[in-house]
Amino acid sequence: MNCKKMVGIFAIFVVLSCLCTSVASAHRLHIESTLSELEIEAYFGSGAPVQDGDVKVYDKSGNLYIEGTTDEEGKFRFPPKIGMDEYEVVVNATHMPGHKGETTINLSQVSADGAGTELPLYSNIIAGFGYLIGIAGFAMAYVYWKRNKK
Amino acid sequence: MVHISDGILSLPVLAAGWAITFALLAVAIWWSNKKGNLEEEIPKLSVMTAAFFVASLVHIPVGPTSAHFILNGLVGVILGIFAFPAIFIGVVLQTVLFQHGGITTIGVNTANIGIPALIAYCIFKWGNKVGMTVMRKELSVWIFGALAGGVAVFLAVIFTAFSLVLSNEEAFFAIAIAFTVAHIPIIIIEAIITGSIAVFLLKVKPEIIGG
DSSP states (O other), X not given: OOHHHHHHHHHHHHHHXXXXXXXXXXXXXXXXXXXXXXXXXXXXXXXXXXXTOEEEEEOTTSOEEEEEEOOTTSEEEEOOOTTOOEEEEEEEOSSSXXXXXXXXXEGGGOOSSOOOOOOOHHHHXXXXXXXXXXXXXXXXXXXXHHXXXX | OOOOOTTSSXXXXXXXXXXXXXXXXXXXXXXXXXXXXXXXXXXXXXXXXXXXXXXXXXXXXXXXXXXXXXXXXXXXXXXXXXXXXXXXXXXXXXXXXXXXXXXXXXXXXXXXXXXXXXXXXXXXXXXXXXXXXHSOHHHHHHHHHHXXXXXXHHHXXXXXXHHHHHHHOOOHHHHHHHHHHHHHHHHHHHHHHHXXXXXXXXXXXXXXXXX
């Protein structure tokens, strides 16, 4: 075993490893970020989507930013503007004149599910009946109070 | 669909709606004081208000839109002049709990739904006065009940279209026709419901009809 051969093998290793590193650096992973679109969904209280609704998006100071119409699923997508994190979205139901909804989207505080903390429908129905019973009770009390006064 | 949202109507229309609503509420209260039998009306009033309140949740899809039940004809036939306060309370609860319509439009919406209810009551009452002399009692009650139920929805739709047009100067007939077409199933179903309930009440408790 001569020294020259050892040095030769070592040299090959060095060259190979150099090649390897240069190959690896060619695989450098790039990350670029683009926020391409913001999706809104408009639907009626029945859960039916607002089709062909007229959408207007305003910025924080009330200037019109973008406008369009919802698709058959009631969805509308628009590109957000960099540096602008608050949008006022107004949807007008063209098939049902007189129906309009508006909401504020704040990108810095978007919740995961999008929907707010709205009570389920049945609890609102029960609440409504509760109010009615209450109003009826008050009316009854008033009528009997008035009758006793006579 | 007959519930108009906030921010669509112009100020004079909103103000007129509130004025009409308050005037008719005052008339109903004055009427009840004059007749002095309010305590018998209250349970009936509450039940009809509850029915009116939840009826708006039942939707029928029509093409790209959907229409919901109104039941103002039935409320009118059963409650008479008290239909107006009942509908007012119902509309307030629908607005607050279901977000049907807007707070500022409660006046206009109550008038749009409530006045047809009063007209339905007149149709039912006067129609039967004549009808009962020429045909069987049940048949007359059914026919004029159904007519009242259908006309009430139709008029509510027309009034809604009219209030929208007053604010926007849009084509009245285009909106009115689109609205009416979407409500044809509701008009037919409510006519049948109102006629049938009127006949049923005539048989089991005739004094209950028409407060």
